[in-house]
Amino acid sequence: MKRSVIAILSMLILIGSSLMLFAETKTITIWAWDPNFNIAIMQEAAARYQKINPDVEFEIVSMAKADVEQKLNTILASGVKTALPEIVLIEDYNAQKYLQSYPGSFADLTKQFSYSEFAPYKVKLMTLNNKVYGVPFDSGVTGWFYRRDYLEQAGFNSSDLENITWDRFIEIGKVVKAKTGKYMIAADPYDGGLMRTLLQSAGTWYFDSNGKPYIANNPVLKEAVKLYKEIRDSGIAKEVSGWNEWVGSFNNGDSASVITGVWIVGSIKAEKSQSGKWAVTSVPRMNIKGAVNASNLGGSSWYVLQNSKNKDVAIDFLKKIYARDSSFYQKILVDRGAVGTWLPAQNGSAYKAKDPFFGNQSIYTLLSGWMKKIPSVDYGMFTYEADAAIMAVMPDVYNGKISIDEALKRAEEQFINSTK
Amino acid sequence: MSRKLRYAFIYIFLTIGAIVSVFPFFWMIVGSTNTSVDVIKGKLTFGSQLTTNFKNLWDNYNLGGILLNSIKISIFVVVFSLIVSSMAGYGFELYSSKARNRIYSMILVTLMIPFAALMVPLFRLMNFLNLIDSHWGVILPMIPSVFLVFFFRQNFSQYPKEIIMAARVDGANELRIFFSIVLPSMRSTYAAGAIYAFMTSWNAYLWPLVIIQGERNKTIVLMISNLASGYTPDFGVVMMAVVIATLPMLIVFFSLQRYFVQGVLGSVKQ
Numbered sequence: 001m002k003r004s005v006i007a008i009l010s011m012l013i014l015i016g017s018s019l020m021l022f023a024e025t026k027t028i029t030i031w032a033w034d035p036n037f038n039i040a041i042m043q044e045a046a047a048r049y050q051k052i053n054p055d056v057e058f059e060i061v062s063m064a065k066a067d068v069e070q071k072l073n074t075i076l077a078s079g080v081k082t083a084l085p086e087i088v089l090i091e092d093y094n095a096q097k098y099l100q101s102y103p104g105s106f107a108d109l110t111k112q113f114s115y116s117e118f119a120p121y122k123v124k125l126m127t128l129n130n131k132v133y134g135v136p137f138d139s140g141v142t143g144w145f146y147r148r149d150y151l152e153q154a155g156f157n158s159s160d161l162e163n164i165t166w167d168r169f170i171e172i173g174k175v176v177k178a179k180t181g182k183y184m185i186a187a188d189p190y191d192g193g194l195m196r197t198l199l200q201s202a203g204t205w206y207f208d209s210n211g212k213p214y215i216a217n218n219p220v221l222k223e224a225v226k227l228y229k230e231i232r233d234s235g236i237a238k239e240v241s242g243w244n245e246w247v248g249s250f251n252n253g254d255s256a257s258v259i260t261g262v263w264i265v266g267s268i269k270a271e272k273s274q275s276g277k278w279a280v281t282s283v284p285r286m287n288i289k290g291a292v293n294a295s296n297l298g299g300s301s302w303y304v305l306q307n308s309k310n311k312d313v314a315i316d317f318l319k320k321i322y323a324r325d326s327s328f329y330q331k332i333l334v335d336r337g338a339v340g341t342w343l344p345a346q347n348g349s350a351y352k353a354k355d356p357f358f359g360n361q362s363i364y365t366l367l368s369g370w371m372k373k374i375p376s377v378d379y380g381m382f383t384y385e386a387d388a389a390i391m392a393v394m395p396d397v398y399n400g401k402i403s404i405d406e407a408l409k410r411a412e413e414q415f416i417n418s419t420k
Numbered sequence: 421m422s423r424k425l426r427y428a429f430i431y432i433f434l435t436i437g438a439i440v441s442v443f444p445f446f447w448m449i450v451g452s453t454n455t456s457v458d459v460i461k462g463k464l465t466f467g468s469q470l471t472t473n474f475k476n477l478w479d480n481y482n483l484g485g486i487l488l489n490s491i492k493i494s495i496f497v498v499v500f501s502l503i504v505s506s507m508a509g510y511g512f513e514l515y516s517s518k519a520r521n522r523i524y525s526m527i528l529v530t531l532m533i534p535f536a537a538l539m540v541p542l543f544r545l546m547n548f549l550n551l552i553d554s555h556w557g558v559i560l561p562m563i564p565s566v567f568l569v570f571f572f573r574q575n576f577s578q579y580p581k582e583i584i585m586a587a588r589v590d591g592a593n594e595l596r597i598f599f600s601i602v603l604p605s606m607r608s609t610y611a612a613g614a615i616y617a618f619m620t621s622w623n624a625y626l627w628p629l630v631i632i633q634g635e636r637n638k639t640i641v642l643m644i645s646n647l648a649s650g651y652t653p654d655f656g657v658v659m660m661a662v663v664i665a666t667l668p669m670l671i672v673f674f675s676l677q678r679y680f681v682q683g684v685l686g687s688v689k690q
Contacts, residue, residue: 029633033646033649034649035480035646035647036652037652059635061633061634063629063649064646064649066649067629071629071630074539074540074543074630075630077540078540078544079544080543080544082547082552083553085633247460248460248461252461271457
């Protein structure tokens with residue numbers, strides 16, 4: 001019996017290996033997530049590159065973000081080189097985690113690209129020991145997207161909303177709530193998105209320049225937590241939990257505005273009946289020295305695997321499309337709402353177009369203007385862990401059980417424990 | 421009166437339980453007939469988007485190929501897993517040796533090792549065997565199922581040994597006894613095992629995710645995970661895909677359900 005099992009197993013292995021296809025030469029494999037965004041954009045880029053270099057084949061594999069991360073971790077940890085893709089998409093907040101955990105795995109691109117042509121904040125996050133490892137891709141430049149009709153009903157016109165502070169934002173929100181019955185924003189009180197937006201707008205992060213946690217005595221963070229509490233206490237925010245409820249709140253017309261990254265435009269425009277009723281202006285500013293009316297939330301970039309088979313072709317591809325082809329950037333903006341971070345492209349026609357959905361504002365001209373003002377920060381290795389540690393103390397902050405100082409002290413301890 | 425009251429409580433409890441377990445299915449089916457925006461808004465009535473959602477799914481993804489991949493993997497896993505595990509369970513139950521129980525408990529202990537810990541070494545092994553990005557790379561590690569070995573051993577322990585003795589006296593060899601006598605009379609155990617093996621392989625996520633590299637070899641679960649990601653997923657299409665992914669499991673379950681209940685309860689009639 002034992003022998004038959006061995007026979008079956010070896011047969012299986014034989015069949016399996018014969019089924020393997022021989023890898024073709026000059027295939028560029030790309031891993032990314034979001035079929036309607038990153039994947040579609042990469043397909044466009046691939047088609048353009050094939051016109052320049054017809055010998056190259058592309059295999060663009062679409063999977064969930066967590067799946068890309070899982071696969072990348074397994075393969076890099078196993079040291080297996082045969083299965084490596086040439087190009088992989090990594091979320092900006094996690095970039096340093098990969099660069100520092102797997103040294104030597106990503107190609108050093110410092111000399112390959114002129115990085116001054118990209119948005120500075122984007123280059124900083126992919127730099128390690130003065131070497132740049134990625135090709136900056138989409139921006140999460142933030143805007144304050146609001147319902148023009150609601151705000152006008154409450155007595156505010158667009159000039160009242162430009163370059164204001166968060167305190168003023170809350171005041172306006174109270175008026176909007178009183179006059180229209182609508183919430184100023186929808187917010188998940190346990191989501192760290194706004195926290196990260198606030199921190200970056202003031203040029204700080206959860207970590208100092210040495211990567212040490214900077215939570216307990218971080219004045220910006222303290223102010224940000226205070227703002228979270230004030231927004232919640234003032235009653236201007238509709239409490240939601242999770243992405244779907246949040247998007248639903250402005251699709252339904254329950255909330256008058258959204259403050260988030262530019263990638264939300266697609267979700268706002270999905271509700272066609274609200275066309276012409278929206279507008280965008282710069283995000284409110286924190287009451288802190290050095291804070292600006294511009295920030296970023298999310299975004300990701302392309303990285304080339306050092307040990308992949310066709311590394312050089314992959315780099316050439318990224319160079320010729322992502323750092324040269326301006327019309328490519330116009331096309332992905334029009335088709336996909338993707339705001340790139342290669343600055344020369346932002347003089348193109350698509351960036352200047354007026355959008356009837358936003359009352360004929362040239363929203364992308366505005367957004368790319370704000371993009372240049374985003375303060376650069378080093379995201380460190382553990383953004384999400386720090387996020388979670390702070391959100392864990394928020395309930396006690398909200399019900400006033402502990403002071404904000406005490407809460408941040410606890411969060412820092414918790415963070416240090418969780419990343420030991 | 422008190423009896424009526426008790427029944428009332430039982431029925432209320434059961435009704436709540438039924439609603440809780442059926443609601444996700446209802447939500448899934450309703451969602452597949454609505455637009456993404458309506459799904460997000462929480463619309464609970466049937467919409468008119470069924471064909472549009474299906475068409476979007478069909479046009480944008482290689483649905484047929486992906487379903488075939490999943491079916492192929494599941495069938496191979498079910499067949500081989502049942503053969504290997506039932507033979508192992510039979511062996512453990514029937515043939516005694518000094519080391520038997522020690523080996524058996526060692527095998528059971530492996531149930532406690534989380535798969536994540538095995539993943540990296542297993543990946544290296546598959547690379548060594550040249551099975552990365554192939555369906556056999558998915559199937560092979562899923563064949564030995566500790567739970568099924570345990571399950572079959574439990575069921576074989578109730579099998580009347582006298583029948584096996586009688587067969588031996590009549591001169592049947594051990595393989596013949598297993599395949600011609602034991603196996604046919606344990607049909608319901610096999611049916612229950614098949615449902616279990618089908619479910620685990622159909623729903624398998626982590627291992628196929630790691631081992632499959634290209635679009636060509638993807639399974640339906642990986643496709644859904646991909647669909648549901650992204651900044652603006654089309655939830656109507658996601659729901660449609662989930663409905664399609666659920667159907668084969670429902671078919672397998674309902675066609676084997678009769679046996680499943682018997683199999684779990686213990687199957688040999690004396």
